[in-house]
Amino acid sequence: MKAVLVVLDGLGDRRCRSLNWMTPLQAARSPFLDRLAAMGETGLIDVVAPGLPNGSDTGHLALLGYDPFKWYTGRGPFEALGAGLTLTDTDVAFRCNFATVSADGAVLDRRAGRISSEESRVLAEAIPPMHFDGVEIIFKHTVEHRGVLIMRGDGLSHKVSNVDPHGRETKVLKPKPLDESTEANRTAQLLQQYLEKTRQILENHPVNLKRKQNGLPPANYILTRGAGRLPNLPSFREKYGLSAAVVAGGALYKGVCRAAGFEVVNVEGATGTVNTNLNNKAAAVVESLKRHDFVLLHIKATDTLSHDKKPRDKAEMIRKIDAVLEKMYESLPPDTHIAVTGDHSTPSEIGDHRGDPVPVLIYGPQVRGDDVKYFDEISCAKGGIGRIRGTDLMTIIANYVGALELFGE
């Protein structure tokens, strides 16, 4: 038997004034998800810990069964892995943005006017791998204004602060060591040298000169954040006896799954945005499950609309996803188990992550079932699964599939 886990990013929500004090899931009243909830079993998941707001990185680690308190150091290495880079376990990796920074260090636009992928790619080609004191520093552009940075060499540390002020400060920050070690101090210093050097390259690059001529903000600085090291995760197959694939748009989700040994399925039109091609992703799930025991399908749009504070659009998106999932499910072998949940709550009247638990449903022939009829935050609180931790979910799914080894005799 096989299983599909659908993660709707930022799915959990609160009652919204603009939805007559319903949550977006309640307002959506999706016929397929409600049917799965009615036939299957439901519950709530504290993805990382009760009440603790978590990111998508720690959330996905937890949902795959890896305790983020044990394994997580920063988001950088998962972004790098998701962008197709290969990391050693001593590399320090960062997420980056191309940004517009003034001569005196003011961050004028932390996305360089949302510079296009095309222009960013040309700029990135002008930045060669560089060496500072025996450390190689590599920049790779991913999509739009985004990229990843890797520092490779001996004597480095991931305990380095963010350069990206992320809206809290107006000035670009200097990378600072986050502990007392000589490694952290050295890493911060080398990174600063690198950022100054790339700034010179970017400032006078023809792409930026042309942007300035056209009144567009130049992409003249690389803002780094999320320094981390790739954890040496025990493989997902080893943990759960399941060969696995992931269907996702965003690099992060591919990266976390790659770190766990998943096959990363690239899908045309899977953009990780609201305009992603859901039908292509659903078709990829059906295809991938022919080769694997387990497929994770990640859909970002629910979180994006939550951050944009659009509860009504979130509900509408859930209904749209519901229809695609129904069609997908009809194409799967009839004994396939399906689970649906989120990686964290993003209350859409707040527009930011919160630590409220997320609803979960599991349906399949081996599931006991419960009395819950609807898939939403309030109904699922009464479900047969009860209130579990994110790290428990995969064991429960793998159990239904019959993939787990006995502990004891």
Place this chain on the structure above:
Amino acid sequence: MKAVLVVLDGLGDRRCRSLNWMTPLQAARSPFLDRLAAMGETGLIDVVAPGLPNGSDTGHLALLGYDPFKWYTGRGPFEALGAGLTLTDTDVAFRCNFATVSADGAVLDRRAGRISSEESRVLAEAIPPMHFDGVEIIFKHTVEHRGVLIMRGDGLSHKVSNVDPHGRETKVLKPKPLDESTEANRTAQLLQQYLEKTRQILENHPVNLKRKQNGLPPANYILTRGAGRLPNLPSFREKYGLSAAVVAGGALYKGVCRAAGFEVVNVEGATGTVNTNLNNKAAAVVESLKRHDFVLLHIKATDTLSHDKKPRDKAEMIRKIDAVLEKMYESLPPDTHIAVTGDHSTPSEIGDHRGDPVPVLIYGPQVRGDDVKYFDEISCAKGGIGRIRGTDLMTIIANYVGALELFGE
């Protein structure tokens, strides 16, 4: 946004024969608490661990988010802190009672006939700080027959047994080392020397001579118990991003909160007894919340009536508290979150702590809500919070207030 946590000591109970097989909370049917439960969300808390009976000390540590298995060594240091003493992290602190002990060591009255605060204070003034082998030993009287003792110096251990037989033995016990260390052995020996010395001082003190003349039991011995060291707790503000104050009568509650970095608000008439001035305490909560993000209100009376095996009086007291809380709540800013729970269960037909979970409710504008209409042990078992641990409560409250940092990105 701000929050108030109301801890009704020993709140959890069992069905009582004398209450038509209802629990005191069910029998009370408090209109305000029931309204909060109906509008908010409810659940059960295993304060320390499922089924494990816990004290008020470990219970309050857990409710504030400090795992007592990690941080707790004994009650002494919290009593000392609550009595206004300052402790170093190497001091060993004890709770004490003035007691009446016969010439051959029989404990005739472990509270010395509940000697008054006035007489006790005079006796305590006759006991100077003493030095034994480089260790300073300090006694401080608190209320009625109670006090605290501090041993200060190098080479001490808190692994020392109770001198107070606490009703289980008739003879006063000798302090014994609880492990094999030379420190524990030395601490026990020095304490014994101190107790002999103070006995001589107390025996012939005019206060005691007069008590004997009047046929009252003399306070001629100091019974120690609850040896412990002050744990170096990470501050509550650091953990939850909340500045905090406590409104409580008893020294223990003030002490635990002081150890976590709370402001201790002293309230006239807050006695920690059944006759405490609830209105003054409620007013102090309203005032304190103007200066702080979070206030803990502790009310002891529910536990006292449980120990006295008075379920009917406990229900009556809950109704009385309910009215005071309603008035208090009306004076708080309308977006204040309020949580109500207990620090342990004290079934009032047993008269002692038991490990049954305690009910909890949380109400406020950010709370999802559930179907539960009443605040009692049975109704709350069906609530949206489910069954959580004591150490999870504050994270859940801080999440609703929006005070927590994201874990991950």
